[in-house]
Amino acid sequence: MSPSTSPASTTTTAGAVVGAGAVVGAGPGAGAGTLVACDLDRTLIYSANAFWLETADCDGPRIVVSELYRGVPLSFMTREAERMLLELAAVTSFVPVTTRTVAQYQRVQLPGAVPRYAITSNGGVILTDGKPDERWRASVAARLTSEAAPLADVEALLTDPAAAAWILKVNNAEDLFVYAILDRPAMPVEWVTALQDTCSALGWSVSVQGRKLYCVPNPVTKSGALAEVQTRLGADTLIAAGDSLLDRPMLEMATIAFRPAHGELEEAGFFADNLTVTSSRGVLAGEELMRLITAAVEAAVPEPAATRV
Numbered sequence: 001m002s003p004s005t006s007p008a009s010t011t012t013t014a015g016a017v018v019g020a021g022a023v024v025g026a027g028p029g030a031g032a033g034t035l036v037a038c039d040l041d042r043t044l045i046y047s048a049n050a051f052w053l054e055t056a057d058c059d060g061p062r063i064v065v066s067e068l069y070r071g072v073p074l075s076f077m078t079r080e081a082e083r084m085l086l087e088l089a090a091v092t093s094f095v096p097v098t099t100r101t102v103a104q105y106q107r108v109q110l111p112g113a114v115p116r117y118a119i120t121s122n123g124g125v126i127l128t129d130g131k132p133d134e135r136w137r138a139s140v141a142a143r144l145t146s147e148a149a150p151l152a153d154v155e156a157l158l159t160d161p162a163a164a165a166w167i168l169k170v171n172n173a174e175d176l177f178v179y180a181i182l183d184r185p186a187m188p189v190e191w192v193t194a195l196q197d198t199c200s201a202l203g204w205s206v207s208v209q210g211r212k213l214y215c216v217p218n219p220v221t222k223s224g225a226l227a228e229v230q231t232r233l234g235a236d237t238l239i240a241a242g243d244s245l246l247d248r249p250m251l252e253m254a255t256i257a258f259r260p261a262h263g264e265l266e267e268a269g270f271f272a273d274n275l276t277v278t279s280s281r282g283v284l285a286g287e288e289l290m291r292l293i294t295a296a297v298e299a300a301v302p303e304p305a306a307t308r309v
């Protein structure tokens with residue numbers, strides 16, 4: 001691991017009104033040309049087993065709940081990360097970008113108003129003001145038919161009895177892609193390598209994240225949906241953050257990119273000229289990412305001379 005730049009500042013110059021759920025969205029002169037695209041799981045929000053805290057409990061960060069599942073807290077961020085996110089969303093076009101399905105995304109409680117755009121289902125769905133965009137879904141469906149093998153062909157690879165010792169459950173995500181719940185220690189590395197080769201020939205990609213293995217058709221990408229949202233917003237500066245192989249094209253297309261010092265991209269040793277890696281891991285990396293992005297937004301959008309109203 002080779003951490004790069006450290007955060008320049010922890011203070012934001014954001015002047016918009018924030019707090020109590022009332023957020024002023026990006027407007028002219030307030031960084032409207034800056035799109036911040038951020039992966040959710042293990043980038044912005046963390047389950048308890050991904051916290052990676054190494055301090056004594058009494059010195060740990062203050063934590064807020066970001067997701068309930070069946071009435072029980074499931075995902076979290078630090079209180080400071082949430083505060084910074086609220087300010088970022090007020091002065092930029094903040095776009096959550098996730099492989100979660102729409103239902104899984106809707107459980108996540110981000111601070112502030114519903115984002116104008118959100119990307120779910122690994123780019124298979126664009127939510128506009130919280131509602132699925134039919135025009136985008138139709139364009140993805142057309143590409144799926146011509147550019148990737150049918151979902152059933154890949155699902156069959158995961159439900160193969162030969163893999164039953166480590167594939168605990170296989171899920172169909174909105175007829176767009178499939179993912180399996182793993183007994184990861186029992187999963188042979190050679191099996192994943194062979195699966196990647198087979199999927200590649202079928203026009204699909206594989207990503208292993210914690211206890212989940214994703215098989216996603218190549219036309220369903222976060223980067224493709226993000227390019228569409230960037231065009232619609234007319235944003236000239238793209239700042240992106242993510243931790244997994246599925247985030248890599250999104251980081252590569254960004255003006256400025258960030259990733260935490262954990263996850264698939266860390267394990268793959270991914271670096272790029274536009275990329276900064278956090279110095280911390282786990283839930284504190286999520287907070288550091290918010291700090292780094294805030295500093296990048298401030299650098300990209302100089303404070304206007306006149307006082308904002």
Ligand SMILES: [Mg+2]
Pocket residue numbers: 039040041042043242243244
């Ligand atoms: Mg992630």
